[in-house]
Amino acid sequence: MQGSESGLHARGLADxxxxxxxxxDFQASVKLKYVKLGYHYLITNLFTLxxxxxxxxxxxxxxxxxxxxxxxxxxxxxxxxxxxxxxxxTAVFGFTTYRTTRPTPVYLVDYSCxxxxxxxKVPYHVFMDHSKLHGAFKEPSLEFQRKIxxxxxxxxxxxxxxxxxxIPAVPSMATAREEAEEVMFGALDNLFKSTKINPKNIGIxxxxxxxxxxxxxxxxxxxxxxxxxxxxxxxxxxxxxxxAGVIAVDLAKDMLQVHRxxxxxxxxx
Numbered sequence: 001m002q003g004s005e006s007g008l009h010a011r012g013l014a015d016x017x018x019x020x021x022x023x024x025d026f027q028a029s030v031k032l033k034y035v036k037l038g039y040h041y042l043i044t045n046l047f048t049l050x051x052x053x054x055x056x057x058x059x060x061x062x063x064x065x066x067x068x069x070x071x072x073x074x075x076x077x078x079x080x081x082x083x084x085x086x087x088x089x090t091a092v093f094g095f096t097t098y099r100t101t102r103p104t105p106v107y108l109v110d111y112s113c114x115x116x117x118x119x120x121k122v123p124y125h126v127f128m129d130h131s132k133l134h135g136a137f138k139e140p141s142l143e144f145q146r147k148i149x150x151x152x153x154x155x156x157x158x159x160x161x162x163x164x165x166x167i168p169a170v171p172s173m174a175t176a177r178e179e180a181e182e183v184m185f186g187a188l189d190n191l192f193k194s195t196k197i198n199p200k201n202i203g204i205x206x207x208x209x210x211x212x213x214x215x216x217x218x219x220x221x222x223x224x225x226x227x228x229x230x231x232x233x234x235x236x237x238x239x240x241x242x243x244a245g246v247i248a249v250d251l252a253k254d255m256l257q258v259h260r261x262x263x264x265x266x267x268x269x
Contacts, residue, residue, distance in 0.1 A: 047098055106256050109263070112191035114183045116159040123156045124149050133167050176212050184218065184267055185225060191265075192226075199226040203262030204255045206235045208248040209269045213238035222267065233259065244268070 042049070065073075077084055122130075124146075131137050131145055163175035184207075192199060205228065207219040219234040235251060237244045245268040252264040 104257050104260055106253050109197070110191060110195045112187045112194065114187040114190070116182075116186075120159045120162065120165070121157050122160045122165075127160075130164075130167060130169075134169070173214065177214055180209065180212055180214075180218060180269065181221065181225075183269055184222060188222065188226070188265070188267065197263060200229050201263055202226075202228055202232060202265050203259055204233045204235075204252055204264035205267070206237065206248045206252050206255075206264065207267045208237040208240070208244045210239060210241055210244060212269075218267075 127149065128142065128146060131142055137145070161175070161179040163170050163172070163179065205219055205222060207217070207222065209218055212218075213236075217234075217236040219236040222228070223232065223234060233255060235248075237248055237251075240247065248266045248268055252266050256262070256264055
């Protein structure tokens with residue numbers, strides 16, 4: 001099949017008119033995203049790169065000096081003390097300004113994902129059986145659910161909360177709170193166990209849950225559970241959709257620029 005297609009393509013080129021080749025689409029061939037990242041990296045580290053260039057040039061010139069040049073330079077500096085003092089103060093001021101204004105580096109210590117127990121797994125056929133037994137869905141709705149399951153990317157080992165395993169399902173504020181506690185506390189227990197970090201050392205807590213926003217808040221539940229310190233900065237994001245996970249991480253990063261030398265925990269469900 002491959003040989004036949006190649007032969008047809010060759011005959012078409014021989015018999016048909018000659019078409020001039022088009023210029024390459026640079027927007028499609030060049031990843032402009034990487035160009036933007038490179039430009040951002042260059043601007044962010046412009047001072048460091050300039051200082052490195054100055055050090056290299058100075059080192060090259062220093063290697064070309066002989067003993068007589070060093071003596072002449074020393075004698076010249078003895079009679080220009082004010083100029084030397086001004087240059088030194090300018091260098092110290094510039095270095096201090098750079099150290100105090102540059103962003104504080106933020107590092108990811110570790111992360112943890114919650115894995116429910118195996119008895120909460122729901123294969124496709126179990127989900128469809130529960131939908132039929134519910135009695136509120138007609139055959140077109142059941143067929144639509146079946147198509148969604150097949151195209152959603154969810155596997156046969158997807159988990160559902162305990163409240164949805166009952167027939168009929170028993171959704172309520174109490175069961176939703178139990179589900180939130182199970183997910184959040186399960187992930188945090190694994191995180192603190194793997195990192196060996198004392199919860200008292202947590203200075204910033206950001207919790208993100210798009211659908212469930214109880215009172216007291218999810219962040220206060222975590223503070224109460226792990227007895228976090230009284231001056232902790234807590235934030236509770238809700239009703240913001242899937243993008244709130246990225247917003248929560250960015251918020252924690254910005255807070256660490258102000259409150260330094262501490263840990264920030266982001267809980268996203």
